[in-house]
Amino acid sequence: MSVSPYLSGLRVLDFCWVGAGAFVTKMLADLGADVIKVESHSRPDNLRVSPPRRPGTSGLEASGYFASRNSNKRSFALDMRQPRAREIAHRLAAESSVLTSNFRPGVLERWGLSYEDVRRDNPRIIYLTMPMQGASGPHSSFIGFGSTIASLAGLMHLSGLPDRPPVGTGTHYPDHVPNPGHALVALLSALYHRERTGEGQAIEVSQLESTVNVIGPAILEQSLGESVPSRNGNRSATASPRGVFPCRDEDWVAIACRTDEQWCSLADVLGHPEWTDDVRFSSLEARKRNEDALEALVRDATPTCDRATLVRLLRARGVAAAPVSSSRDVLEDEDLNDRGYWQRVQHPVIGDMAVAGPPFRIDGERPVLRPAPLLGEHTHAIARELLGLDDEEIERLVAEGVLA
Amino acid sequence: MINEPNDGGGPLSGLRVIDATDTLGAYASRLLGDLGADVVRVEPPRPRGKPRAETNLHRMFMHAGKRSVTLDLEHDAAAGILHRLLDGADTLVESFDPAWADARQLDPESLAHEHPRLVHVSVTPRGRTRTDAAAPEDDLTLLASGGLLHLGGYPDAEPVAAYGEQSTMAASLFAAVGALVALLDREVTGRGRWIDVSAQECVAQAVEDSVATYDLTGHVRQRLGSDPREAGSGIYPCADGYVTMVAGRLGTAKAWKALVAWMVEEGVEGAEELTAPEWSSLSHRQKPESIERFGEIFGRFIAPRTRLEMYRDAQRRGIALSPVNDVAAILADPQLAARAFFVEVDDPELDHPLTFPGPPYRLSATPAQPARPVRPVGADLEQVLGELGIERDELAALQRAGAV
Numbered sequence: 001m002s003v004s005p006y007l008s009g010l011r012v013l014d015f016c017w018v019g020a021g022a023f024v025t026k027m028l029a030d031l032g033a034d035v036i037k038v039e040s041h042s043r044p045d046n047l048r049v050s051p052p053r054r055p056g057t058s059g060l061e062a063s064g065y066f067a068s069r070n071s072n073k074r075s076f077a078l079d080m081r082q083p084r085a086r087e088i089a090h091r092l093a094a095e096s097s098v099l100t101s102n103f104r105p106g107v108l109e110r111w112g113l114s115y116e117d118v119r120r121d122n123p124r125i126i127y128l129t130m131p132m133q134g135a136s137g138p139h140s141s142f143i144g145f146g147s148t149i150a151s152l153a154g155l156m157h158l159s160g161l162p163d164r165p166p167v168g169t170g171t172h173y174p175d176h177v178p179n180p181g182h183a184l185v186a187l188l189s190a191l192y193h194r195e196r197t198g199e200g201q202a203i204e205v206s207q208l209e210s211t212v213n214v215i216g217p218a219i220l221e222q223s224l225g226e227s228v229p230s231r232n233g234n235r236s237a238t239a240s241p242r243g244v245f246p247c248r249d250e251d252w253v254a255i256a257c258r259t260d261e262q263w264c265s266l267a268d269v270l271g272h273p274e275w276t277d278d279v280r281f282s283s284l285e286a287r288k289r290n291e292d293a294l295e296a297l298v299r300d301a302t303p304t305c306d307r308a309t310l311v312r313l314l315r316a317r318g319v320a321a322a323p324v325s326s327s328r329d330v331l332e333d334e335d336l337n338d339r340g341y342w343q344r345v346q347h348p349v350i351g352d353m354a355v356a357g358p359p360f361r362i363d364g365e366r367p368v369l370r371p372a373p374l375l376g377e378h379t380h381a382i383a384r385e386l387l388g389l390d391d392e393e394i395e396r397l398v399a400e401g402v403l404a
Numbered sequence: 405m406i407n408e409p410n411d412g413g414g415p416l417s418g419l420r421v422i423d424a425t426d427t428l429g430a431y432a433s434r435l436l437g438d439l440g441a442d443v444v445r446v447e448p449p450r451p452r453g454k455p456r457a458e459t460n461l462h463r464m465f466m467h468a469g470k471r472s473v474t475l476d477l478e479h480d481a482a483a484g485i486l487h488r489l490l491d492g493a494d495t496l497v498e499s500f501d502p503a504w505a506d507a508r509q510l511d512p513e514s515l516a517h518e519h520p521r522l523v524h525v526s527v528t529p530r531g532r533t534r535t536d537a538a539a540p541e542d543d544l545t546l547l548a549s550g551g552l553l554h555l556g557g558y559p560d561a562e563p564v565a566a567y568g569e570q571s572t573m574a575a576s577l578f579a580a581v582g583a584l585v586a587l588l589d590r591e592v593t594g595r596g597r598w599i600d601v602s603a604q605e606c607v608a609q610a611v612e613d614s615v616a617t618y619d620l621t622g623h624v625r626q627r628l629g630s631d632p633r634e635a636g637s638g639i640y641p642c643a644d645g646y647v648t649m650v651a652g653r654l655g656t657a658k659a660w661k662a663l664v665a666w667m668v669e670e671g672v673e674g675a676e677e678l679t680a681p682e683w684s685s686l687s688h689r690q691k692p693e694s695i696e697r698f699g700e701i702f703g704r705f706i707a708p709r710t711r712l713e714m715y716r717d718a719q720r721r722g723i724a725l726s727p728v729n730d731v732a733a734i735l736a737d738p739q740l741a742a743r744a745f746f747v748e749v750d751d752p753e754l755d756h757p758l759t760f761p762g763p764p765y766r767l768s769a770t771p772a773q774p775a776r777p778v779r780p781v782g783a784d785l786e787q788v789l790g791e792l793g794i795e796r797d798e799l800a801a802l803q804r805a806g807a808v
Contacts, residue, residue, distance in 0.1 A: 006589045023609075031585055052617040064616035115768075134766075139739035142719045144650075148726045151648045152737070156639075157730045158567035159556065160630070165639055165646060166728055167630045169566040169610075170555040176610040177570070178764075181577030182435075186765035186772075188584035189439045193415035193770050195591050201769035209745055210764040212734060214573045217461040219746075222731040223759035224461075229731050234544055234565050242544055244553070244562040252563055254553060256542035315539040322545035324563050326624050327614035330551035333604075335530045341605050354619045359574075359605035360582045361531070363597050 004032035004367030010191070013089070013096040014038060014073065015113075017045050019146050019175035020207060021102030021130050022069045024183045028098075029072035030357045030367050036092065036382060037070065037373065040079040041404055044375055054350055061349040061374050070372035071345065071355050077376030077404055084402045086111050088387065094121040095386050098187065100128045105135040115202040124200040126190045130183055134206035146172025149179075153211035158218060160231045174211040182210040240287035241266070241294050244324055247307040252324035255298070255314065263287065265317035269310070270301040340366045347371040379403050414440020415770040419587070422446060422489055423470060424498040427569070428603055429527030430466040431576030432497050432583065437469050438763060438772045441495075444788055445470040446486065447781055448477065449808070462569070464751070468760065469776035471784035479807040483508060487518060488792050495523040495583050502532050512598040522596040523586040527579045531602035541603075546571035550607025555614060558629040574606035635689040635698030636660055639728065642706040646728040647714050652689060659723045660684070666721055667705050674701040735759065747774040782808075 010033040014025045029035040039045050047066040054062065078085045090112060093099050099118060101108055108114060115127045132149065133139045150156045150168050160167035183205045190201055212219065218229035234243045242256040257263045260283060267275040275281060275297060280290040287294055302310070307323050314321035323329060331354060336342060339361065342354045348371070355369050383389045383403065397403040417440035423433035424446045437443035445467055475482040490496060496515070505511050512532070515524050526532050529541040530549070547553040547565050557564035582599035590596060614625040632638025636652040652660035664683070667675035678701065682688045689698070706714055711727030718725035727733060740746065748757040763772035785808060789799055802808045
């Protein structure tokens with residue numbers, strides 16, 4: 001099977017676990033980098049014990065969540081509690097272009113893998129850490145989860161209906177887009193700088209600081225002082241109606257009208273051309289003023305509609321409309337499948353499963369995805385190739401619980 | 405005021421990026437610019453047949469620091485200037501309507517032929533393969549078709565979108581990633597690539613384990629809302645807003661004990677009840693009556709306390725509790741303040757400084773530069789065209805012809 005060529009030649013020693021970090025190194029691996037994921041049987045990646053699992057499967061190799069986030073990586077079993085393992089990690093770091101970690105501040109330092117330790121033997125290393133709130137400051141050791149960052153960074157407060165408690169995105173959103181996205185931009189930029197100058201460096205992505213940037217316009221709004229950013233459901237100042245409405249079969253449709261023409265088309269498609277004669281809705285300003293009444297009319301008209309038909313008719317008339325796609329709809333989506341976003345891979349324990357690669361095509365093509373590694377699947381190969389150990393030495397280290 | 409081409413010494417200094425995005429993709433070149441690239445934003449002198457969807461806040465944040473020129477690309481002379489700009493550029497990021505671009509030889513094939521070293525990033529709602537790509541889209545419809553919208557909101561109401569044009573943020577982040585991958589690849593191959601970014605796919609990166617869950621088990625995940633899922637984990641109201649807490653699940657059993665001990669110590673009415681053995685079991689804490697009873701007791705405890713008090717005191721006891729920050733609270737966050745995260749920017753068009761989020765990452769050798777003020781539309785026309793050798797007379801002729 002061919003490997004994506006774009007980042008070939010890049011070796012990444014990967015101490016990322018669970019969320020945001022694993023998505024960073026998945027992108028690198030999918031694009032051709034040799035990502036060596038370090039974990040151990042005594043302390044496997046928490047994601048390996050997270051659902052979903054195919055009914056009838058169990059154990060550390062059965063997690064569909066882990067498998068969807070770790071394609072194309074190699075797994076190296078190394079028990080970092082052992083002093084010998086730390087020596088080995090240090091040697092691997094010397095053979096790598098990039099080291100990545102989203103451990104709490106202090107963990108790599110305890111293992112003798114601080115930036116200073118690693119750069120001594122490998123001055124070209126790009127050393128990426130992704131602590132929750134940064135390695136310095138009064139809250140650097142505070143604990144939390146992906147949703148914690150969304151709460152601290154304002155996404156939680158700003159998402160939801162105005163008259164109800166904040167609801168957020170319903171997911172650990174910062175782990176999936178803002179934090180891996182920003183970390184990749186910084187990492188690839190540092191690699192570009194190194195290509196031209198030979199200079200390596202350390203990168204710190206505070207997950208809080210990264211996430212505050214994706215609500216950047218709200219920070220500016222608060223600082224301007226003319227208004228206070230607040231949650232407003234699905235409404236927006238630049239479109240009305242703009243909302244989610246019920247369709248037949250418990251489906252939902254998202255619709256947004258920016259112009260009067262789009263509003264007229266919506267009224268027409270819903271079989272109510274008389275709405276366009278109503279002065280309460282004659283302009284965007286008027287529709288914004290009378291939005292409760294407007295949404296009530298639309299909400300009463302859509303439940304008998306077939307969603308796919310309604311979306312097709314509205315789009316043909318130039319109105320922004322889309323199905324509110326569930327996980328099933330997303331997996332079966334025609335555009336996503338036509339473009340090869342989902343690939344079926346054969347995982348040795350899970351079997352046939354869908355995995356997504358990078359959300360773009362390069363010269364019209366997609367990199368080929370290989371299934372996530374079994375724990376320690378590549379320990380022998382990596383020990384031979386990079387550490388120059390022979391089979392006997394490897395077996396001894398396995399028996400001693402170092403490569404385990 | 406003359407805005408000098410960017411030579412701030414960032415990792416991307418020396419690169420030139422042409423930004424011809426509409427709303428999608430605009431944050432990509434903002435990031436590349438703050439990392440040292442010279443970004444020239446090409447805007448139509450008036451909207452190209454569709455209303456501008458961006459608000460002023462959006463513009464101030466997304467286009468901060470970019471040089472701005474206006475070119476009417478309907479005009480042959482202006483298209484000629486764009487090509488001359490592209491001759492000297494490393495990357496083009498655009499969100500052209502595909503049919504419009506095809507008709508003006510601004511399609512991927514023509515651009516690759518004319519500018520073989522150019523990294524061309526097209527950012528479109530659902531990829532450049534989509535046949536009805538001209539139908540309008542909105543942040544809401546993109547969050548819908550990418551699957552994130554379905555996961556957000558309250559179980560008893562319609563799905564609710566994440567705040568802040570997250571489809572633009574996601575598409576921009578991955579557009580920047582794609583551009584950098586191609587720029588690194590160009591160092592090896594000497595030629596540019598075409599990165600075809602689909603905003604829908606970028607949003608679909610955020611659907612967490614939901615697609616794997618459907619794929620492996622047939623279960624379609626539904627939105628969970630803001631109600632606690634068990635006693636100890638969820639959103640709770642306090643004196644000045646809400647806090648989120650995870651105490652008891654995901655390896656936080658100690659935190660549950662610490663929380664109960666804390667409430668007993670403070671003499672909270674009913675807290676003794678929570679020391680009974682059944683409260684140590686997850687299944688008991690997940691019963692609706694347990695959730696309600698805990699809510700009453702804990703509610704009494706936190707009602708007079710502020711978010712910040714709860715945050716500090718809970719974290720000191722090893723409990724993963726964090727404030728649900730509104731934007732004023734983010735601006736006052738002690739951790740962000742200690743790390744000097746926010747930057748004040750003097751915008752010549754405003755009478756007081758604007759507060760921007762600091763860079764989302766910290767690079768030790770080549771730091772990103774802090775945000776700079778947005779330039780008025782077209783403010784750098786004379787300077788940028790001057791760099792192409794276009795003198796004032798010629799510029800005046802172009803202006804008379806309406807090309808710029």
